[in-house]
Amino acid sequence: MVSELSASSRFFVLQKGSLWSRFDVDAGKVEPVNREEGADCPKCGEPIGMMRWLPPYRVELVLHGEESGDYLETSGDDLLVSERFAKAFREDALMGLEGFHPVEVVRVRRKRRGPKPTDIPRYLAVSACFGRAAVDVTRSRIRYNKPPTCDECRSEGVDSIHGFTLEPGSWQGEDIFRPRGLFGDVVVSERFARFVERHGFTNMRLTPTEEFVWDPLARGPPDPKPTSA
Structure with missing residues (x-):
C-alpha cells in the first residue's frame, strides 16, 4: 500500500549514536569477506550502491563505550541490527x-578499560532498500560539483549538504530507505522515529532531513538559498 505524502510528513537521517556514548561500538567484517557488485541506476547505468556483502557474515566488535547497542554500522551499505530490533x-x-x-x-574487544562485556546481542545483517523517494534538488541545500543529469538516480558528486527535502509525491511508504539523489544516506519515516522511541532502541541518532549537515571539506551551503515552496 502506498502511503500518503502530505505537507506535514517528516523524514529523518539515521546514523549511529554519538561518539563516546555508552553504546559507541565499531563493527568490522572478518575474513573471508565475500562480495558481489552493487546496484546500478536502471536508466543511466551508473553505480548507486556499494558492493553487497555475501555469506559468511562474521564481525569483530570494538567497544569504545560500555555496551553494544541495537544498531551498528559497518563498511559499505551494510547495517547490523539486534535480534530484538528485528523482531519488533x-x-x-x-x-x-x-x-x-x-x-x-567472532570476538569482542574493549578499547577502554572496564569489565569484559557479557551481554552482547545477537545481530542480523540488513540493508536499507533503494526507495523511490527522490531528493528535491531545487528545494534542498546541496552543493554539487556538477549538476545531476539523470532524472532517475540524480547521483552526481555532492560536496556538501546543508539540509534537504524529498520531492512531493515520490515517497512510496517505506519506513527506512536510501533516497534517489543521496544513496549514501539512510532516511527514515516519522513512523520509524516513533517506533525507535517507543521501544527504546539504542545507538540511533535521528536528524530531521532539513537540519542534516554533511560538509567534510567545509565548502559551505550553495548560494543563493532556495526559496521555499
Whole structure:
C-alpha cells in the first residue's frame, strides 16, 4: 500500500549514536569477506550502491563505550541490527529493510578499560532498500560539483549538504530507505522515529532531513538559498 505524502510528513537521517556514548561500538567484517557488485541506476547505468556483502557474515566488535547497542554500522551499505530490533520491526509491520541474515560475532574487544562485556546481542545483517523517494534538488541545500543529469538516480558528486527535502509525491511508504539523489544516506519515516522511541532502541541518532549537515571539506551551503515552496 502506498502511503500518503502530505505537507506535514517528516523524514529523518539515521546514523549511529554519538561518539563516546555508552553504546559507541565499531563493527568490522572478518575474513573471508565475500562480495558481489552493487546496484546500478536502471536508466543511466551508473553505480548507486556499494558492493553487497555475501555469506559468511562474521564481525569483530570494538567497544569504545560500555555496551553494544541495537544498531551498528559497518563498511559499505551494510547495517547490523539486534535480534530484538528485528523482531519488533517485523511485528510492527515496518517496511524497507532487506536481508536479516544472522551474524556471527567472532570476538569482542574493549578499547577502554572496564569489565569484559557479557551481554552482547545477537545481530542480523540488513540493508536499507533503494526507495523511490527522490531528493528535491531545487528545494534542498546541496552543493554539487556538477549538476545531476539523470532524472532517475540524480547521483552526481555532492560536496556538501546543508539540509534537504524529498520531492512531493515520490515517497512510496517505506519506513527506512536510501533516497534517489543521496544513496549514501539512510532516511527514515516519522513512523520509524516513533517506533525507535517507543521501544527504546539504542545507538540511533535521528536528524530531521532539513537540519542534516554533511560538509567534510567545509565548502559551505550553495548560494543563493532556495526559496521555499
